[in-house]
Amino acid sequence: RKEVEQDPGPFNVPEGATVAFNCTYSNSASQSFFWYRQDCRKEPKLLMSVYSSGNEDGRFTAQLNRASQYISLLIRDSKLSDSATYLCVVNPGTASKLTFGTGTRLQVTL
């Protein structure tokens, strides 16, 4: 089993739609969790951290379920500019062990 698994997509959604991605991880000792965004042929950039109680940043909501070992990202009112690949990142304790998922591709259309 991969350490971090994501549905590769693509998720094709119309502008204004709500879309959710899940990511599962295998290491139950994992301590911190993140979503990064990667535009085509660009570097990954931090989108948001994921906190145990769940957290929101504008149209983006991240949640963590430790019991089931998954994290989720919800995007409301999708914009064309949200089109990108979203990487799930899990840290089991030290940054040298950060594990990246392969990413979920989102395409928002008119």
Place this chain on the structure above:
Amino acid sequence: NAGVTQTPKFQVLKTGQSMTLQCAQDMNHNSMYWYRQDPGMGLRLIYYSASEGTTDKGEVPNGYNVSRLNKREFSLRLESAAPSQTSVYFCASGTGAGANVLTFGAGSRLTVL
């Protein structure tokens, strides 16, 4: 603008040639990292440096060497390039050994023929 700068952006090599990817950060971060990204695979750590003067192997170190020249600079060397090293390489930096948030460079696209 503050950030991570890596060069070159593109490079084509023949099998057996050597080259060095350069990376510099101006954020005063302690930790620096080299990753490779291949289609269908997540970013994989090649080498990292938790602080100036130290380097350690990551998940896929074979065929690579690194140098942490000073706090700002961390270079990645391919001594004898192989087609399997065709990839996109990203340098990143973070604030400490346990740093969770990484800032990435723009990437270096390497093709080995």
